[in-house]
Amino acid sequence: MAPEYWKTQTWWSLPVYTGDVSGVCSALYELGGMVVMHDPSGCNSTYNTHDEVRWTDMESLIFLSGLTQLDAITGNDQKLVDDIVSAAERFRPAFIAIANSPIPWLIGTDFDAVCRKVEKSCGIRTFHVETNAMHDYTKGAGSALLQLARMLSDTVGKEHRSRPAADGRKLRVNILGMTPLDFTVRSDAYRLRQMLEKEGFEVVSTWAIGDSLTQLSGFPETDVNLVVSSTGIETARWMEEMYRIPYTAGIPVGAFSEVLFRSLRQCAEEQVSKAAYLELLEENQTADTDVQYARCTAGEPVIMGSIAADKILRDGKPCSLIPLTETVQSLVPDRAPHPAGEQQIRDVLGRYEEVTADPMLRGACRSDCRFEEMPHFALSGRMYLNRIRPLFDAMKGNKGYSYEHE
């Protein structure tokens, strides 16, 4: 164990990202299922206040179990089962997902058994999303989408049903990893679809904003997956393994859009998965302290990696990606630092003269830093909600995100 390891766990002025339990709820919100957080109190309030923009506009069956000390100590899981079953019988959701906070994790609640019992009692597909409240939303939402894909695959079969792209038809694509935690402006989902269609792709499903469970069930009939945030990478890897659907990670912003679309086509053709922005970033990672003028983007790696790539393409100057969320494997350059805790974040961001990040990170940068604010709902929640701008603007010739300096 690293000496003074606790220093990566202390925060004296910065907030933490949305947690894993909220991530689960966010990912499954629109699909007609029922999500139960096995937690005493607080998770639901936190989620609907700080981590969810749809709560007052779109009904969803998201509930808390209200776990008590007595039930935890006595192992009374039957109450959880009974409560879920009675609610399920009333609402008849399309599926049931159970996530949990630390105590059920600590006491080793047998969620597989709970799911089996619920499913047996009400006949509705039930799955557990492994959480313990100690991780960020990329882990929770990522695991939720993966479990959902697994559930759907039981129904739709294990066969990859896409035909070769050579017959001249449009390439079919699933968009993976889209939740309001990263794509807060709802029109972004529609505009991304529009941009892809304009580029000659056919969008089969978007995981998971705006599409129904039925649309998501069409996922095997796809040539390629587009991973638009790290919440989609686990599912993409699984689909690659199970269905041989390759993936490309990135979002079409500005000058990088062309690279991404090209990469997506190439990916379908060559069956090689990658993050489309990585190559550019590998060549331009400027984390070293001897760099004259250093700039970076910081936050969720797929989105900020794409924005960094766009910057490089625009002016030819280097730009680093500083991932601040948890899921980074194969999504960040090898040399990219992955700071944990406030001190490390300050140390890393403090090297840069120009930083693009959420406004709450402004204070972690140098005072003379040229700071470009890009509010991220999963970090600053409602604080800068009115300053979150659409990432995509298909109507303006795919120009994408427009930058505004402080």
Add this chain to the structure above:
Amino acid sequence: MLKRVTKSNPMVPEGVRIADASFPLPFPRTLEYNAPAHGTWNIVHIGMAVPESHSIYVCSDNCLRGVVMTAAEMGCSDRFHSVTIQERDVQVDNLETITIEGVSDVIAHLPDKPPVVFVFLVCLHIFTGSDEAYIFRELGKRWPQIRFVKGYMDCIRQKEGPSPDMKLRMAEFTIIEPLPLKPERVNILGGDVPFEKDSELVTLLSSRGYDVRQITDCSTFEQFLALGDAAVNLCTYPNGQDALRNLSERTGSRYLYLSAAVSYGEIRSQLQSLSEACGFDPVPEAWIIEQEEACEESLRHLAHVLDGQVVVIDYTAHSRPLGIARLLIEHGIRVECVLLDIILDEEEEAFSWLKMHCPGLMMVATVHPQMALFGRGREILEEGPDGISRDVIAIGQKAAWFCQTGHFVNMIEGGGLWGYQGIQKLCGLIEEACARELDYREIIPRKGMGWPSLCAVPGSEQSGCR
């Protein structure tokens, strides 16, 4: 595993006629929905009310998110800090190392060391058997100039014994040390909504020469500590009772709980108790009669203005929702629904009266899963005996949400209303709610009424997320 001998309840309807309701828990526990009405204070607000205090939460990310963002939205990020718990911390020891070292690391980074720090422990500390005494002893040794106060965010004990809110209020006032008592000093403490200077309770005291202080009068830690010299401590908020009783025992002050009563008899009795506790002459009967007549006039006027409109009350607006229901019904006002999840002991009399005289009054659970359906409160009313859709006046944010109405009294925890004047002001607020419509979707998701709210609300026009 241990087996329960009682069966858990199958899901019951979200509403029950009061005639069929049990006391004090009208609804069995089941899955819980959470309405987007957040005007009430949470433990962050309560802790921050102590001037110059800092709060450090030691908890896992997902649990931390709600409190860290609460602090940010209320503009108190500079007094809020956190230490996150990871799996290894549970394996290394019983969270003692991460708590001591993490809190110390946070404090080391603070440019000015605060006089008092609330360290919030969580459910994990309890379940891993953390040696809390050791943690606080060690912190005290390392930072002798700081007073460490144990706070809890132990949600798992929320429904069994004192809630984290009640325990924090207790902790808050344990900071205050006994001082020589000053007979002219009276504290009104334990609640979150301050009484106005011209409120009945304050004027009753100040007009008799008493120096009335509330926590909102304290802008420095020193002023907060000076609250220990009051001869009398008054509490009007149920969750503050234990804290104020404890404070009074330690300081030797007289303690009096003056519930936010809404019946003339109870108010009379409280006035009597107040005069006895503070040592002033009983309030003149003529004044009492005059006030009761003024209340009657306000209620008559309200009934006339409402003209048969339905009133729905929720428990977040006032600690006496059933008492208010009774008061309004007795004056010819149509209260058809009270939203609550439990009934406080002090409401037992109102409960019994309503059970006997208004058996059809609906009691509706705010956390019941069925309430996740938008406008469910209004639907319940429409499913009533005559099935008529009616305009609804809501008292409280949750009532506004469930009835989807902008005609609501935007009030939490009694709104600083007390006594006869409280009744008259409440009538005025209901009339105001009747006359104008507020943007409830923009107002009610904001946290902690009375604190700044530095955020935009999803769904509102300016949020830009549509």
